[in-house]
Amino acid sequence: MEPDDNKMSLAVCLRRFLLVLVSGAIFILTVLYWNQGVIKTQAYNDALEKPRHGHKDGAAFAIPIEKTWTYKCENDRCIRLPFNPNANGNGKGQKRISFISCSMTCGDINIWPHPTIKSLLSSHTLRFTTDDVQLNLDTPHREVHKLLQVAFDWFVKDLRQIQRLDISNSASMPASGESVIRRSQLDGENQRSSIFGYTFSLEKQAGDVDSLEIKISVQKSGDINFNMDNDESYQLKTTLEKRRLLVHITAHSYFGARHGLSTLQQIIWYDDEDHLLHTYAKSVISDAPKFRYRGLMLDTSRHFFSVESIKRTISAMGLAKLNRFHWHLTDAQSFPYISRYYPEMAEYGAYSESETYTEQDVREITEFAKIYGVQVIPEIDAPAHAGNGWDWGPKRGLGELALCINQQPWSFYCGEPPCGQLNPKNNHTYLILQRLYEELLQLTGPTTDFFHLGGDEVNLDCWAQYFNDTDLRGLWCDFMLQTMARLKLANGGQVPKYLAVWSSALTNTKCLPNSQFTVQVWSGTWQENHNLLDNGYNVIFSHVDAWYLDCGFGSWRATGDAACSPYRTWQNIYKHRPWERMRLDKKRRKQILGGEACMWTEQVDEHQLDNRLWPRTGGLAERLWSDPNDDHDFDIVPPEVFRRISIFRNRLVELGIKAEALFPKYCAQNPGECI
């Protein structure tokens, strides 16, 4: 066969050569065609196909350099002015003020969420580079020390990215298209200087300081486990001694220190005029959250999301000081988690072999989240919202673990296709749940504090096909109590202090003990919200009409109406303050742990996750961390908030998170003009 192949390849070579010749001739003819009847100023003599890249693509940097404009601070607002370096004849007279430098020094502190206790900043700013940054950890607690060291490494990696340094060595962040381009462009110094039009050296650059020392002190608590009593407050103080800048973050716990680092990241910015990092010469910030539970839920059953995309989401949560990642791991549609004890679940329930999470994945995400001060809370929804992945019981002699799986017509037996509900009268079902809890708790850390049992939208008609019980709701209640008992066994004999369930018909009765159960309220009337508090439950708000991020994309089914249109804008999310609206007394206010935005994924997959989540989830973050007063009309957000969220959004984009646009860029460049 080989000689033949050789002949063939020779023929191919010849043919290609001919083709090249022919194409050359054809280009000339093409030019003739394009120019028929006229001589154009530009010759169309370049390749038909390949676009030239002589002109730099605006995508090279998420936030491009804006040489055209200079900014001036007037009445706490940055005003955009055309910049002409030669306006004064010799070009020396004027210095361009970049938008970000103006924004960070004009008006109130520009971080998101806004600090709650105190923030004082000097107007004097100093320039430095990533190389100047040093860490000084001051804590007697070994675990805290370890975590802060890693958190700091990620912090520096982000700084390098903001400073547009080569980040190819830190491969942990997802390689978006942008960063790929960036890397190739930053290969080699010559190219670098030609691209930016200034000479840029990898050598240490002239900043205003010799060093920037970040000192983090955590004395009081060495606890690195999440619980509702974590002290998340921190203080940040910047002082300048000669040419040494000292940033001192003081906190009572790792969690507070971690938030201090997020704040520090937001008072550092990259100036595209001098290509250096900037921060304040002096600052005093004192900060603590208004709510303890600041969550984001992601559903990985309706669509699968890669570990990378989850980590990316968590890193953005860290920047926004959100602290709970509620992982709606499974649902009726799919079961992507490969269980140690029951691999059948994923084998039967995952969309494909590749759309699965291993134990290692869960552990990795948990560890990553901790670096960002985020707790991972896995949820195996039960008894409803469970079907695919639970269908192998009979084949293993365990009986039906779930009922109504994929049953049609679905609308009789569940809220959305496919149907599926666990079998409350099969002991194996409970045993499996117990072991799932056990292994998940091993991966996400033992908890004395918080766990989610699911428990929503049970369809009693599904069970009624199988059971003659007169009190099917009682059956449901017993199921929940049984899962609580199983969780206790799985958790070393301890029931977490806050056991969350979704609000439902069941939570309107008092069958679940209020001493143990916390209700995540997503629908229902205000009266029902009041009743839950009156009945003594702790509450997490996830109201569908404000904090459901999936709404607004129409019906995904072939028939029927959209479940929850319209889309919730970031303003809707920001302005939702159920605790104010309900006029709660002090006691009831204490029962509110916080809130959570929900990303159900019927109509989202990995490709749009970032822009569905961000910057809207940021709106929730400030609502729960700072809970600013709001006496404006129903959809009005003060200009000051626009100004800050716009910068926050840019920061997300700089870090490779594809956050949606808030408004035309004109409005970002001209704060206050579009309101």
Add this chain to the structure above:
Amino acid sequence: MPDQTSYKHCYHWGAWSALCLTAAAAAITAFAPVAYANDSSETSSNRISGRSKWLCSSTDICTSEDEQVPGVQYLSHQFESQRDCRLSCGKYGSIWPMPTGDECSLSHERVHFDPWKVRFNVVAPNDVTTQFLHETNRLFVSNLLKECTRNCTLASSKEVLVKATVQSNSLVLDWTTDESYMMVVRSTDKVTFVDIKAPTVYGARHAFETLSNLVTGSITNGLLLVSAARITDRPVFPHRGVLLDTSRNFLPLRYIRSTIDAMAASKLNVLHWHVVDTHSFPLEITRVPEMQRFGAYSTAQTYSRADAVNLVKYARLRGIRVLIEIDGPSHAGNGWQWGPSAGLGNISVCLNQSPWRKYCVQPPCGQLNPINDHMYAVLKEIFEDIAELGAPEETIHMGGDEVFLPCWNNTKEITDVMVARGYDLGVLSFLRLWSQFHQRNLDAWDDINQRMFPNNKEPKPVILWSSHLTDPKTIEEFLPKERFIIQTWVSAADSLNRELLQRGYRILISTKDAWYLDHGFWGSTNYYNWKTVYGNALPSGARKDQVLGGEVCMWSEYVDQNSLEARIWPRAGAAAERLWSNPKSSALLAQRRFYRYRERLLARGIHADAVTPHWCVLHEGNCL
């Protein structure tokens, strides 16, 4: 084959049944039925791991064989995957948009092949068309490579010979271009022949797009191709567009190119480039560099002349025109500030005025000054640049929407001149002023074209948005129907389309409450999901060419590169089928093809939105 009798599809095997027999024989030898371990206890996990076979039901549903529904009849063919099944299950398989010709038959047999080993033969009347088709072949192969599930390389590939024959030597792409094609696929035991015939290169490129819809990745290596097919096809509407706004937010070139790629995959043929607006002026005008210098958001957020020229070529190779819009007299502001400093006076007025509500419908404000001759001179220079950018036959969109009369009415230099000309300051006077603006620009455009393209026989019509000026009662007074095509953006219930058609105008349709892709994220607007987009019926005029087609509009107030693709796709694809096929059937029947179409977009690197839980894609017919 007991089920064949109940199988009611338009299979036109007749004349070429002999052919098909050999094809079938070939396929059977290629696919000697693999012994299938029928271990019922493992069935579900077989679906996950891809070991189970798929069946096509008599109701065109592809089902994993372990999820067969009792009582439903299935064809005897076994397919290796859902995508394999989709290729020929149902009359149109997974072709998007659906072909419109009488003939559409797809065999259930497959040819297993290696995309690197496909060979092309081009028969075209001249060099430019030949070259065009060579490029088409190259793009086709690169799209095929993206379909490979695993490795594309296949040791024992069938030979696939594709022959494309084109009649016309013209590369003209406009509303009169014949985009039809016919394609026959037939297979012998060694070779598969694909025969494409089209009047123009554009028809041929659409045929290649269809051919790519007859291919899917094999669960082993290589690709699967429908072994026999016969398709005739032509678009219903000649103008099938996507509007892209690069002014509210800048879109880097590669995102425009990716939009073009996705449009090509959907047989859309017009990129309406709303390149400038009040917010920014990113386009380089070589004759008036001030426009970009004063108007761009930043030096990096610009399109150079070379960028634009290359983009036009990039699009054209994919069968797509780039129709550039220079909006005026409204929606023009930033980029027009430099008049006074250059001694030209105010070429725009109300610029960035506040409070904006007094001077425009959306901040920032800005409207061209219709009584300043310098403004017309600048505009003519811009038009001249635009004429150079495009193909000789290409026209221009002159905007003309949302003129805010109080802006002019509040500008003394304008009202003074109007009074001097003997106008009162009533609405009609302003409308007259406005229409004179368009007429004068049309004259400029004609003048440029006569000089630049003396071979063009007829003056080109230009396009305007519907507005006060296009009010059916008075439009004939202001805008001659021979020269102005109206792009309407009214709601579906509005009578404007009908009335303009009655008066003999040619129209383009961008139904506001179906094809505005930016809706649903601001104010009280609603999001239109793909089914609504699909279901948007277009009116028809007395003359066949009166409704040229339509466009979906991606205004970019709340969209930039981070969410662009998900906002446009796959919804624009639903409009593509409306414009290409104008189907009588509902979105419900298109849904399975549509899901496959979306997956193809993803494979080609377009981050299309998800439209339904993945489970529903895998379990056809279960999520009604």
